[in-house]
Amino acid sequence: MPPTTPPAVAVARTRENTVDPVLEVTSLSAGLVKGSTVQPILTDVNLQLGAGQTLGIVGESGSGKSMTGLAVMGLLPKGVTVTGGSIRFRGTELADLAEADYCRLRGKDIAMVFQDSLTALNPTRTIGRQVAEPAELHLGLGRAAALSRATELLGLVGVPRPAERLAAYPHELSGGLRQRVMIAMALVCEPSLLIADEPTTALDVTIQAQILELLDDLRGQLGMAMMLITHDMGVVAGHTERVGVMYGGSIVETADTARLFQRTRHPYTAALLGSIPRLDSDRSVELDSIPGAPPELGDHRVGCSFADRCTRAQPRCREQTPELDLADPEHAFACWNPEPETAPAAAGPVPIELSVRTDASAPLVSSVPAASSVPAAWSVTSSPPVIELRELRKEYPLGRRLLPGREVRTVKAVSGVSLQVRAGETFGLVGESGCGKSTLGRMVVALEDASAGAVLLEGSDLSRMSRTELRRRRRDLQLMFQDSFDSLDPHLTVSESLAEPLEIQRQGSAADRTERVGQLLDEIGLPRSAASRYPHELSGGQRQRVGLARALALNPKVIVADEPVSALDVSIRSQILNLMRRTQREHGTTYIVISHDLTVVRYIADRIGVMYLGVLVETGTSDEVYDTPAHPYTAGLIAAIPVPDPRVAREKERALVRGELPSPVDPPSGCRFRTRCPLAQDRCAEVEPPLREFGGTHQAACHFPLIDPVA
C-alpha cells in the first residue's frame, strides 16, 4: 500500500480545487410530505466539496446527516422529497434530475458506502458478482471482464487473495472484510464523489483505523472527493479537511477541520466536544453533558433547534431561527450568541510511539517513561476482593460428537483468566469483539457456567452453591445491557420492570416496592410519572437510565455493565456515564464495565483489563495501562482510537495493529497476539508469555514488553 499523502499537501490541493467544486449544495431543504403539510427534515443545507477533498458531516442521530448524503444520491426514503435548493454535481443539477439519468450517475460517478451490517450485501450472491455488478451496469463489461475488474478492486482495497474470494458469500467474511468489499463495490467505476455514511461504526477500533486509512489512500490515488458522514468527532478530526456539524436538520457550524476544533464558535459543537470522554480527560471531573436529547428527525420548532439544550440561549434564540452566516466562507456558524473567539487551545496528549527492534536480545525502549514514575491515582488494594476469578475458562463445542473418538472442536471464548475486583472498584474490560469479554461478564453474574476454574463472590464459589443459595445470591450480581430496547420487556411498564427483581427476591410489601421504584426513578433522574410509561415511549437515553435503575433495584454488590453506552448518542453517553459514577459513589457498588470503547473505559474505570482472544494480556490502574502500556496490543488499541483533536490525529502513525482477530477455535500457539504483533519473534510462537509485574498493580503478558518489567 502506498504511503499517505502528508496533510499539508492535501490541504494545499484542496485550496486549488475549491475554485471548481465537485459537489455544491446550496440552500437544500427536504421534507416529509404528509397530505398537504410538509414536515421539514433538512433546512437550508450548504456544502462545497472539491476534488481530492474530504468533507466530514458530523452529527447525532436525527441530525439529518445521513439524509444529506441520501439527498445527494437521490435516494431519499419514500415520502421525503427535496423541497428547495440545489445540488450541483460537476455542473449538473441533481435536485430535479430524471430518475433514469440518476441511475446512470449512481454507482458510476457518485458512489456510496454504508455502515456494515449483515444485510449490507446480498446474502445469496457471491462477492464477485456483487462487486462486478456496477461494472456490468455502467461500463458495459461482459461477465468475465467485470469479474476481473472486481478482482482488481478487491486487491486494491486490501482483501487478501482476491481471486479466491470471488466465489465467497458475504457471511463467510468478517465485518472488516465485508466493509472492504463494500468499498470495492463503490469504487469499481472510479467515481469522482464517494459518500461514506458511518463506514466504520460497526467495526472494532483496530479495524476502523485500517478502513479509514484505506479510504484516505484511495481518495488520494483516485483523486475522488469524499463526504464522510459520522457521529465520531475523532474520525472527523483525523480524516477530513473540512467539517459540517449538523443539528436538527441544519448545518450549524462549518469550517476547516483544524479551525473548527480549535476555535469552536457554535455552543453545540463546543458542548459535543466537551461531552466526549478522552484519553486525557481528568477522571475526577464529571464530563460535560448536554441536558435533554437531540430532536427527532422532522421535529421542528421556531427559533434555534438547539436552544432548549443550550447554556448560552437567549430569548431571541427561541423566536428567530439563526442562519448560517456565509460572510466568512472559512468559518460559518448559525448562532445568535456564539462562543467567544479564542486562541487555539493547548496541545493534546503525546501519541504513543511504538518502536520496533529486530534485535531480540535488546530490551525494547519506548518513548514513554517507565511505570514507576506514574503515581497511582487510586488505591483500593486494601479492601477484600468482592469478585475473584480463578483460571476461568469457557469453551463452546462446535456441533455434537457423532462418532466416538472423534475430537470435538471448541470455540475457546475464555482461556484461563484470573483477576480480583475489590469492593467499590470499577474494573474496565476492553478488547475487540470476539475476545471473550462478554462471555466473561456473563460468567461473573452466573448466567453462564464456567468450563473450568471458578468465580468467587466474597470468597464463595458460585458453581458450588446450591440452586436456592445461588438464586438468593443473584441479588448481589446484576447485569446492565447494551441495547436498552431489547433488554426491557416491551409489555411491561417502567415500574413493572423495576419492581420485578424485588418481587422475584421477595423483598418488601407491594407498597414498599412502589416506594422503592419511586426512589430509583429519583435517583436516575426520571420523573416519577415515568413509572407508568412503556419502553417505546422513552428515548434511548431514558431507557438506558431505566436499565441502570433495574440493575440497582436490589442494591447489588456487583453490577456487570456490558457496553452500557455503545448504543447511545454522544451527548447522551456522558449523561449515563456521569450517572453511573454518581450512583457508584453513593452505594459503593462494584462495577465491571465491558466495552470496546477505550475512552469510555478510561473515563469510568479505576483498573483495566485488556483481553485478547480469551486471555488477559494486561491489567493495571487505568493510568498505568493508558499512560505506559506494556503490551504491544494495548499500545496498538490506544493508538487506533480516533482522537477528537486534528493536530494529534494528523501526527498519528498508521494503524499499529493490522489484520483481524484469529479464530478462537484454533488460537495461535504461544502468545496469541503474535500473528498481528509488529514485535513478534520466534519465541512468541513457542512459549506462552506469563503475566509479569511492571510495578504497582501493572501486569502484562508479553515476552518483549514496551516498558521494562520490575525485577
Place this chain on the structure above:
Amino acid sequence: MGSYVLKRLGTSLVVILGVTFVSFALLHIISPSPGRTVLGLEASPEAVAAFNTENGYDRPFLLQYGSYLWKLLHFDLGYSYKLNQSVVDLFGQNAGRTAVLVSVSLIIALFIAVPLGIAQAVKRNSIMDYTVTTVAFTTYAMPSFFLGMVLIEVFSLRLGIFPAQASQSTSPWVVFTDPVSMALPVLSLVAITVALYSRYQRSAALDELVADYVRVGRAKGLTMNQVVRRHVVRNALLPLISLIGMTLPLVLAGNLVIEQVFNYPGLGLLFYKSLESQDYPVLLAYALVTGVLTVIGNFAADVALTFADPRIKLR
C-alpha cells in the same frame, strides 16, 4: 451432507413409527372389534368372535401392532372389507389422480402467488395491495366446500361454462385430457393456495425490501425493478421453500373437501367415503400417508434450502 441426510432419515423413521403407533392405537380404541364392524350388527356374537380370532384381532394390542408393522414393511396396508380390495390397490388407483390434480394446482398457484406477493410488497399500501389482501383473506377464511359451491353456482349453474361435476375418468392425466370438466376443482384449489402463499410471499418480500442491500443496490445505479429482480426475488423465495414443504400434506387434506364437492374420484373422495362407511383400514392408511408426506415434505424442503441458501450448512 451425507451424514446429515442419514441422520435426518433416522429421525424421520422414528417420527413415522410414532405416527403408525398413534394412529393404530386410536383405531384400536375406536374399533376394538373389527369383526362387528365388518359383519354388521345382525351377525351373531359367535361369528364375530370367530372372525376376530381368525384375523388375529383378539390378540393383545402390542402383538396386533407388531403384525401391523410387519405387514407395513411388506407394503401391506391392510384390507378393505367394505370395498373388498386391498388398501394398497385402492390407493394405487386413486393416488395418481389426486397427485396430478394437486401438483398441477400447486404449480399454477405458485406462478400466480409469487409475483403477486412480491408486487404487493413493492407497491405496499397501494390500492392494488389492499384489494389483493382483502380477496386473499376472504378466500382463505372461507371454508373450502363453500368456495366450491360458490364456484359451481357461478360458473356452472349461472354461466354454464364449466360442468359442476369433475371428470369420472380413471386416468390420472384427466386434468390434461379433459381440462374443461376439471376447471372448477383446479380453480378452487388454486384459489385457496394462492390466498395462503401470496400472504407469505408478501411478508417475505417485505422483510427483504427493508434489508440494507436493497439500498446498496440502488446506490450502484440499479433501478428499483432491477434490484427486485436481481436481488430481492431469490431471497424472498427462501421462506416459501419451507412453506411448500410444510403444506404438501395440507394440500392433500384440503383436497379432501374439494374432491368431495366436485365428486372427483381421488384419495380424498376415497377417504370421505371410507369415513362414512367406517372403513377403518383405509382411514388408518390415509393417516399414515399424511404423516409420511409431512415428514417427506419437511425433509425435502430442508435439503432444497441448503442448495438455495449458501448460509445454510447441513451438519
